[in-house]
Every structure is written in structure tokens, then in C-alpha cells.
Amino acid sequence: MAPRTMQASSLGAQSTLCRRCLKLKITTSSQQKRHIGLKVLQKEKLAAEAWEVRANRITEGLEKNLWDVFKERGFVKDIAGTETQVWEIMRKKRIGAYVGVDPTAPSLHVGHLVPLMALFWMYLHGYRAMSVIGGATARVGDPEGRMKDRERIANSDAVLNITKTHYQLKRIWMNVEVQGRRFGYEKNWAWRRGIMNNTQWYNSLSFTVPVHRLFSSVRVSTLLSRDTAKTRMASGAGMPLDEFIYPLMQAWDWWHLYSSPLGIQMQIGGSDQFGNIVSGVDAVKHLRDTELHPSKRIPDTLLNTPIGFTTPLLTDSSGAKFGKSAGNAVWLDPFMTSSFDLYKYFMRRPDTDVENLLRLLTFHPMEKISEIMAEHSRDPSKRVAQHILAYEVVALVHSDQLAKDTQMQHRTLYATKTGNTNNGTDELYAVAPSSGQPERASWPDDIHKVTPTVQKAAEFKVDIELPESLILGKSIQRILHASGLASSASDAHRLTLAQGAYIGGSPGQPSQTNKGMPLGELTFTPVKAWFPSDTKNFLIAGKLLILRRGKHFIRVVKMISDEEWKASGKIYPGEPGTGKVRRLKAALQAIDPTLNEKDMRNLRTDVAKLEESALETPLLNKDEGVRPVSWKRRGDYVRPEPLKRRDARIVALREQLKQKVEAIKKMEQSEEGGDS
Numbered sequence: 102m103a104p105r106t107m108q109a110s111s112l113g114a115q116s117t118l119c120r121r122c123l124k125l126k127i128t129t130s131s132q133q134k135r136h137i138g139l140k141v142l143q144k145e146k147l148a149a150e151a152w153e154v155r156a157n158r159i160t161e162g163l164e165k166n167l168w169d170v171f172k173e174r175g176f177v178k179d180i181a182g183t184e185t186q187v188w189e190i191m192r193k194k195r196i197g198a199y200v201g202v203d204p205t206a207p208s209l210h211v212g213h214l215v216p217l218m219a220l221f222w223m224y225l226h227g228y229r230a231m232s233v234i235g236g237a238t239a240r241v242g243d244p245e246g247r248m249k250d251r252e253r254i255a256n257s258d259a260v261l262n263i264t265k266t267h268y269q270l271k272r273i274w275m276n277v278e279v280q281g282r283r284f285g286y287e288k289n290w291a292w293r294r295g296i297m298n299n300t301q302w303y304n305s306l307s308f309t310v311p312v313h314r315l316f317s318s319v320r321v322s323t324l325l326s327r328d329t330a331k332t333r334m335a336s337g338a339g340m341p342l343d344e345f346i347y348p349l350m351q352a353w354d355w356w357h358l359y360s361s362p363l364g365i366q367m368q369i370g371g372s373d374q375f376g377n378i379v380s381g382v383d384a385v386k387h388l389r390d391t392e393l394h395p396s397k398r399i400p401d402t403l404l405n406t407p408i409g410f411t412t413p414l415l416t417d418s419s420g421a422k423f424g425k426s427a428g429n430a431v432w433l434d435p436f437m438t439s440s441f442d443l444y445k446y447f448m449r450r451p452d453t454d455v456e457n458l459l460r461l462l463t464f465h466p467m468e469k470i471s472e473i474m475a476e477h478s479r480d481p482s483k484r485v486a487q488h489i490l491a492y493e494v495v496a497l498v499h500s501d502q503l504a505k506d507t508q509m510q511h512r513t514l515y516a517t518k519t520g521n522t523n524n525g526t527d528e529l530y531a532v533a534p535s536s537g538q539p540e541r542a543s544w545p546d547d548i549h550k551v552t553p554t555v556q557k558a559a560e561f562k563v564d565i566e567l568p569e570s571l572i573l574g575k576s577i578q579r580i581l582h583a584s585g586l587a588s589s590a591s592d593a594h595r596l597t598l599a600q601g602a603y604i605g606g607s608p609g610q611p612s613q614t615n616k617g618m619p620l621g622e623l624t625f626t627p628v629k630a631w632f633p634s635d636t637k638n639f640l641i642a643g644k645l646l647i648l649r650r651g652k653h654f655i656r657v658v659k660m661i662s663d664e665e666w667k668a669s670g671k672i673y674p675g676e677p678g679t680g681k682v683r684r685l686k687a688a689l690q691a692i693d694p695t696l697n698e699k700d701m702r703n704l705r706t707d708v709a710k711l712e713e714s715a716l717e718t719p720l721l722n723k724d725e726g727v728r729p730v731s732w733k734r735r736g737d738y739v740r741p742e743p744l745k746r747r748d749a750r751i752v753a754l755r756e757q758l759k760q761k762v763e764a765i766k767k768m769e770q771s772e773e774g775g776d777s
């Protein structure tokens with residue numbers, strides 16, 4: 102049976118044929134009705150048949166159950182349910198699985214990749230995979246393993262964290278598609294993946310519903326018997342009620358996902374989540390078995406059993422779990438940890454850990470990992486395995502291209518100036534870079550000493566800060582330009598005309614009266630040519646703007662006072678009085694204060710040419726003194742002495758200019774940041 106139909110029937114849904122459109126009408130609850138075309142049904146039937154064939158092949162030992170892959174790669178720490186149950190359910194049913202992440206920081210970190218990788222494997226093997234952002238649960242915070250009450254998150258931070266986490270996950274999911282293709286997984290019509298936020302159901306949930314349906318069945322003693330609660334009680338400090346019932350909130354999420362047409366039957370989490378997952382299993386079973394609405398009832402069968410498992414925790418060198426709370430996270434956000442530093446972090450993993458990390462964090466098959474390790478052990482100083490690990494993680498988190506560039510950058514940086522152009526590792530690299538730069542034969546000591554770019558989350562709350570006079574006084578197009586989402590104000594104008602730019606706010610409300618982004622939700626409205634005074638309606642907590650270009654390019658802008666802006670010494674693209682021409686003029690005058698306007702104009706033209714030719718094309722003909730290339734004169738031309746002197750001065754100035762132009766460019770690049 103096709104997944105959707107199967108889900109519909111397992112949920113007790115009724116199907117009837119619509120007489121008007123001759124499509125099958127599936128009724129999953131008293132309110133929800135969906136029309137499914139015959140073509141879709143046919144596809145679902147084919148997908149179900151393929152799944153059945155696969156299940157039989159697993160029984161016959163011709164194919165591996167993904168569960169066995171999880172086990173051999175070291176993904177399984179603890180299981181909620183029995184192993185036989187999980188094995189059989191995964192064999193027979195195209196179940197859905199989810200991993201939840203609380204957006205308590207503006208970025209995911211390396212530790213999150215472990216449970217997420219298990220989810221990505223599920224997706225690549227045809228299961229439904231959901232990554233859930235805990236927009237609602239983050240307002241409470243999981244008390245698991247904490248000795249003290251959690252600090253509550255400010256509204257503006259909640260919005261910011263949700264936005265950043267959402268787009269980070271989106272990018273990673275896109276990369277999973279790319280990596281899936283690279284590793285030979287053929288995308289199938291039935292594959293389903295997504296990102297959800299639990300505010301989607303919490304914001305419209307009546308308080309009495311979970312109270313009646315779930316809380317009434319849970320004994321306080323059960324919650325009190327959990328380690329965290331016991332420790333907090335024993336310390337005499339106790340714990341706030343919201344943290345105390347946090348496991349029930351997480352359980353409600355699972356119930357919501359389980360009973361939805363997605364049929365999310367499995368929860369995956371880091372090993373600290375085991376308690377929450379086990380209570381989730383009990384809660385989902387209870388809610389399922391006490392369902393009163395006949396059309397929503399799900400039978401208590403093996404194939405409908407909620408199951409879960411936890412993955413091992415990634416720890417730092419002292420054995421502490423990488424996490425936000427511990428303050429030792431290696432972030433995935435490029436603004437917080439550059440791709441180079443992320444690469445470097447994995448280059449520093451000790452040989453004893455690298456095989457395990459290759460299994461957990463890459464899609465390389467086990468046989469390939471054995472080959473890599475064999476090659477690695479032939480000469481560990483080349484750090485072949487670490488290079489491949491670092492490459493794969495950067496490709497997953499950022500992109501293949503960036504991984505290639507970062508690897509090249511790394512090789513160049515650690516290259517010797519002499520000899521040995523091939524250290525024999527090239528063929529093992531995920532890409533086969535041949536930069537001509539020899540790799541250092543043995544690794545310099547400093548590579549082990551460099552401290553990781555572990556940044557405090559609080560220092561990196563926003564992508565860019567911009568002054569109040571711009572945000573409240575200039576057009577939204579100028580703001581888009583200043584934030585780096587458009588190459589100029591006119592580009593921004595074209596973009597808004599084509600409805601390609603968005604701002605975080607309430608959808609469907611005019612700019613003059615827009616109420617802004619609802620708390621905890623990520624909603625956008627297209628940017629229009631509104632009055633500058635309307636932009637303030639989109640400010641979150643009076644200071645944050647969330648801007649988006651197209652689907653993925655996002656900037657979180659913080660408004661600061663003009664005084665703070667001035668004191669920062671920065672300039673933003675398009676800032677009045679700081680144009681390129683003006684800056685060049687100032688640079689020229691700094692080089693030679695005696696230059697007159699005409700000289701400067703000539704030099705500026707030269708600079709433009711220099712820039713165009715990427716500072717490489719020779720501007721002078723070999724024997725022509727300083728005559729520009731365009732002066733096509735005969736060889737017997739003799740340049741008068743005063744002109745020669747002037748030329749010599751210009752040559753010297755050009756040299757200095759080249760450096761200035763480079764410096765200005767670098768400054769611009771670093772100001773613009775980038776959605777690499």
C-alpha cells in the first residue's frame with residue numbers, strides 16, 4: 102500500500118470518491134479533507150511495491166536493513182523499544198523519523214550533526230525525515246543534565262535563533278541532496294524531508310488539551326524520579342514548573358507528528374535525550390490508545406509502535422559534551438566559525454578518533470573508510486583521513502565548492518616552499534586537487550596548538566549592524582544594499598519590483614500597518630517600495646530586521662545608534678560620502694598631496710583599468726617608457742624629458758595605488774561578509 106494511503110488507513114481515515122472531480126477524497130479528521138489525483142495514487146502504489154520488494158530482499162539477506170548500517174557505523178547508543186521491533190519496523194514500513202533541536206543559540210554546532218546524520222541517512226534510504234526546530238520548547242529549555250535553572254531567552258533572541266537555525270538547516274538539507282547524488286543515492290518520488298517548528302502547533306494549541314489528554318495520566322513521582330529532577334530537588338533549589346514538564350512538551354511534539362499524516366514514528370536524539378525519548382514513547386502510546394475520535398484511532402500493532410534511539414555524544418578533549426550550555430561548541434555558522442576554522446578543527450582530530458568520526462559524519466561507505474584508514478596508517482603524518490573528514494563536513498555544512506576552496510587554502514597554507522610536489526594523498530581526497538602546491542611532509546606543531554574558533558554565541562547574535570539613520574531614514578532598497586543582499590540600490594530596486602526580496606513581518610498586511618513577525622514564527626512579506634518611515638513596523642524588539650533575498654540568502658540586521666556606528670569606524674555599502682571615487686581620491690591625496698584634479702582624474706581612470714584587468718595586464722609596453730598600451734606609436738618616438746619625469750612619478754604612484762586598491766577591496770569584502 103502507498104505510504105500516504107497506508108498512513109491514512111492506519112490513522113483510521115476514510116476515503117471516498119469525489120463525484121465532481123473523480124479524485125479520491127481522503128478524510129483524516131472531521132475537518133481535514135484532501136483530494137488526491139489518480140496519478141499520485143499510482144505513484145504511491147509503485148513506491149509501496151518497491152518498498153515491499155526491498156523488505157523481501159532484506160529478509161533474504163540481499164540488501165542491508167538501514168538499522169544494521171546504523172549499528173555498524175556506531176550511530177546506536179540506546180534504544181527506546183526492543184531491537185527486534187526497530188529492525189522489523191524499519192524493514193517493513195516506510196516510517197517517518199525526527200530530530201528536534203532547541204534554538205537556544207544562533208547556530209547549530211558540530212555535535213548536532215551526529216543525530217542529524219542519522220536522519221539524513223533515513224532520508225537517503227527513503228524514509229520520511231523531519232528536522233524540528235523547538236521554537237516553543239526553547240522558550241523553556243531542556244533541563245536535562247543542568248544543575249541550575251535555564252536563563253530565559255529574550256523575544257528578539259528567540260526570533261533571531263529560529264531564523265538562523267532554520268536557514269542553516271535548509272542549507273544543510275540542500276547539501277544532503279547534493280551529497281546523496283554524489284554518493285550514488287537516486288532520488289525517488291517517495292522521499293520526503295522537511296523542517297518544522299513546534300510553534301506551528303503550540304501557538305494554536307488550547308492549554309486544556311494536553312492538560313486533559315496527557316498531564317492527567319502522568320504521575321508527578323515519575324517526573325521526580327528523573328536524574329535531573331532528583332539532583333535539583335536534592336540541592337534544595339528545586340526547579341521551575343515549566344522545566345519540570347519539559348519532557349511532556351517534547352512528548353506532545355512527538356504525538357503531534359506521529360498522529361499527523363507524516364506518521365513520525367521514530368525519534369532520534371543525542372544520548373542525553375534518552376529519558377525524553379522513553380517518556381515520549383509512553384506518552385504517544387497513551388495518547389494513541391485513549392483517542393476517542395473513531396476516525397483518528399490508530400491501532401496498537403507492531404507496525405504502529407513508536408520507537409526511538411540515541412546517538413553517541415561528541416565530546417571535547419576533556420570528555421565534556423559539546424554543547425551550547427557547556428560553552429565549548431564549534432559552530433556551523435560561517436559568521437561564527439569560518440569554513441577554514443571548521444576544516445582546521447577536523448584536521449586536529451587525533452588519529453584514534455578519526456575513523457569513528459568518518460563513520461558518523463560522512464556518507465563514505467564502510468569499505469571506503471577502511472581503504473582511507475589503510476592509506477592513512479601508511480603515513481599518519483600526511484593526515485589523509487583528517488583531510489577527508491574535514492572536506493566532507495565542510496561540504497555538508499557549507500557546500501562542495503567551499504570545501505574544495507577551503508581544502509586548497511589549507512594545502513597552500515601548509516605547503517613547503519621546496520621540493521616534493523606530490524605526497525601521494527591526492528587520489529584519496531574527495532576532490533582531486535592539484536594546486537601544484539606541495540603539502541607539508543609532516544605537520545607543523547602549531548596545527549595542534551591552534552585554539553579552535555569556538556566563539557561565545559552571545560558575541561555573534563547578528564550578521565550585520567547598521568545605523569539608525571539608515572534604517573529609519575532611508576529607503577528599504579538602500580538598506581538591502583547596505584546589508585549586502587543587493588549589489589547597489591538600483592539592483593535592490595529591481596529586486597523588489599520582481600518580488601525577490603522579503604522582510605520578516607506579518608504576511609499579507611500592508612507596510613504602513615504591518616504588525617511585524619509574530620513571536621516564535623518565521624514569516625516573511627515581500628519588500629515593496631514603501632516609505633522609509635514604514636520600515637520601523639518590521640523591527641523586532643525595536644532593533645532587529647530580518648531580510649531575505651530569494652529563498653535562502655538571509656541577513657539579520659541590528660539597528661544601532663548613529664554614535665555607535667561612527668565609533669565603530671565601519672562604513673556600509675552605499676554610505677553617503679564614502680563612495681569608491683571619493684575613497685580613491687582620498688587615497689590618492691594621501692599618497693601625494695600635490696596632485697591636481699586632472700592628474701587625479703587620469704590616475705582614477707588608470708585605477709579603473711587596473712581593477713578591470715585584475716591588476717595583472719601590463720599597462721606599459723616593454724620599451725615605451727610609461728606610454729599606455731593604447732599609444733600605438735612608432736619605435737623611434739622619443740619622449741620629452743619633463744614628460745618622462747611625470748611618467749616616472751605616475752609609475753611610482755600606480756604601484757602604491759595597486760596596494761591601496763587591494764586594501765580597499767579586502768575591506769569591502771570583509772564588510773559585506775558573504776553567503777558562501
Ligand SMILES: Nc1ncnc2c1ncn2[C@@H]1O[C@H](COP(=O)(O)OP(=O)(O)OP(=O)(O)O)[C@@H](O)[C@H]1O
Nearest residue numbers: 202203212213215370371414415422423424425426
Ligand atoms: N555534542 C553532541 N553530540 C551529539 N549530539 C548532540 C551534541 N549536542 C547536542 N546533541 C544533540 O542534538 C540535539 C539537539 O540538541 P539541542 O540543541 O537541543 O541541545 P544542546 O546543544 O545539547 O544544547 P544545550 O546545551 O542548550 O542543552 C539533541 O538530540 C542533542 O542530544
Ligand SMILES: N[C@@H](Cc1ccc(O)cc1)C(=O)O
Nearest residue numbers: 201202203235238243351354
Ligand atoms: N530537548 C531536545 C530538543 C528537542 C526539542 C523538541 C523536540 O520535540 C525534540 C527535541 C534537546 O534539548 O536537545
